Amino acid sequence: MYKVQINNSYDFKNENYSTYFPNLHKYPATMLPQIGIEIFKELKIKKHRLLDPYCGTGSSVLAGIASGFSEFHGFDINPLAILIAKARYTKLNIKKLFNYKKDVEYTIHHTKKNISPPPVTNIDFWFSKKVIKKLSIIRNSIIENIDNKKYQALFWLAFSETVRFVSYTRNNEFKLYRISEKQRQSFNPNVIDLYLKNLNKILNIYKDAYFPLLKKQKFQFYNKDFTYKKDKYDVVLTSPPYGDSRTTVAYGQFSTLSNEWIGFPNSRKIDSQLMGGKKNNTLYTNGFLSPFINKISKISYKRALEVSSFYIDLENSIREVSQAIQDKGFSIYVVGNRTVKNITLPTDQFIAEQFEKNGFRHILTYKRSISSKVMPAKNSPSNTVGKKVKTMHKEYIIICQNSSSFRTPACRGGRL
Ligand SMILES: C[S@@+](CC[C@H](N)C(=O)[O-])C[C@H]1O[C@@H](n2cnc3c(N)ncnc32)[C@H](O)[C@@H]1O
Numbered sequence: 001m002y003k004v005q006i007n008n009s010y011d012f013k014n015e016n017y018s019t020y021f022p023n024l025h026k027y028p029a030t031m032l033p034q035i036g037i038e039i040f041k042e043l044k045i046k047k048h049r050l051l052d053p054y055c056g057t058g059s060s061v062l063a064g065i066a067s068g069f070s071e072f073h074g075f076d077i078n079p080l081a082i083l084i085a086k087a088r089y090t091k092l093n094i095k096k097l098f099n100y101k102k103d104v105e106y107t108i109h110h111t112k113k114n115i116s117p118p119p120v121t122n123i124d125f126w127f128s129k130k131v132i133k134k135l136s137i138i139r140n141s142i143i144e145n146i147d148n149k150k151y152q153a154l155f156w157l158a159f160s161e162t163v164r165f166v167s168y169t170r171n172n173e174f175k176l177y178r179i180s181e182k183q184r185q186s187f188n189p190n191v192i193d194l195y196l197k198n199l200n201k202i203l204n205i206y207k208d209a210y211f212p213l214l215k216k217q218k219f220q221f222y223n224k225d226f227t228y229k230k231d232k233y234d235v236v237l238t239s240p241p242y243g244d245s246r247t248t249v250a251y252g253q254f255s256t257l258s259n260e261w262i263g264f265p266n267s268r269k270i271d272s273q274l275m276g277g278k279k280n281n282t283l284y285t286n287g288f289l290s291p292f293i294n295k296i297s298k299i300s301y302k303r304a305l306e307v308s309s310f311y312i313d314l315e316n317s318i319r320e321v322s323q324a325i326q327d328k329g330f331s332i333y334v335v336g337n338r339t340v341k342n343i344t345l346p347t348d349q350f351i352a353e354q355f356e357k358n359g360f361r362h363i364l365t366y367k368r369s370i371s372s373k374v375m376p377a378k379n380s381p382s383n384t385v386g387k388k389v390k391t392m393h394k395e396y397i398i399i400c401q402n403s404s405s406f407r408t409p410a411c412r413g414g415r416l
Contacts, residue, residue: 002352010368031239036063048234053226058085060237079264080255087153107141134191158199160258244276276310284308322358348396355400
């Protein structure tokens with residue numbers, strides 16, 4: 001077993017994601033940037049190149065900026081996540097930005113003709129005719145007035161928040177569920193008003209909270225999964241998914257209406273492209289996980305195969321990531337150990353094991369209590385509606401270091 005130490009100073013009790021950095025856009029299972037800031041301090045990592053292979057909205061980047069890092073590369077398969085990250089960390093001319101806002105607002109108010117919506121799957125199932133008409137006008141006003149994609153991003157974020165709110169989805173869920181017929185009958189949102197409020201809020205958050213952080217750092221965000229080419233990084237800070245998207249956090253479903261309305265291709269396929277999304281025909285039988293997967297297979301072979309797919313993908317991904325970390329560089333993974341069929345899977349141990357297999361040394365794992373992460377606190381491991389068990393109230397911060405630094409003071413005795 002790799003050493004795990006409870007460390008309450010990483011609980012950040014009474015703090016949440018936006019305690020220091022306001023949210024530009026809602027996103028599931030975001031990582032507290034405070035974790036990164038503290039761990040960089042503890043490991044004495046300063047001014048370096050950071051990679052996040054599952055960057056989501058870019059919380060690790062915030063931690064790096066606050067710690068004086070100079071270069072950031074983030075990868076995510078979900079285009080909405082990359083759009084949020086790009087919008088946050090692209091330096092814009094504020095005057096130009098607010099001029100675009102005036103133009104967009106003007107066009108929204110003065111468009112009289114009918115605008116066709118983009119191809120959105122089952123559009124009439126998720127939106128009323130009136131809402132479709134207004135959303136199409138807003139969408140067109142953004143495209144017509146702003147030719148620069150860098151400036152468009154913040155306008156799309158306001159649009160995306162609006163799409164979700166004015167759709168018939170239950171807004172407090174990540175998965176797509178439609179509100180009841182009775183609720184639909186009385187649902188009559190003021191789409192334009194809501195969009196303009198969202199836009200105002202988002203532009204002001206960017207101006208006041210993010211713009212001042214942007215100096216000479218370099219940012220690259222890629223809408224794809226990470227494969228090692230030749231770039232080397234000093235540190236990887238990331239929070240990978242805790243399981244496949246279908247049975248843990250539904251990143252694809254959460255984003256699909258926004259992605260389709262904005263116009264990203266293959267929006268409906270995202271969940272199957274994410275880690276663990278593709279079916280696998282063999283059980284994962286290596287190392288730490290083997291007995292756990294065996295136990296699950298005795299209850300449900302199908303679930304054991306699904307779980308295996310996720311760990312096979314995570315194993316492959318760690319192989320890629322470990323090649324990209326410099327000598328003496330650190331990998332810092334923040335994960336929760338999920339429960340399937342009442343069996344808790346030691347993902348923290350798996351990650352340490354995989355990095356060691358790839359020439360790293362496990363330094364330490366901290367265990368923290370989650371107080372405020374936006375994710376389902378309970379789920380149904382049996383996938384039976386209404387049947388719930390407690391899961392994932394703890395998170396693990398797994399710290400490994402590239403092997404050639406075995407004899408650095410940081411590693412002696414397995415302590416920081
Ligand atoms: C826990 S979230 C990361 C959240 C991020 N730290 C933040 O604060 O916004 C995990 C992310 O992994 C992404 N993801 C899942 N499988 C992936 C893969 N194979 N390659 C790249 N990203 C992936 C999901 O789209 C999701 O955004």
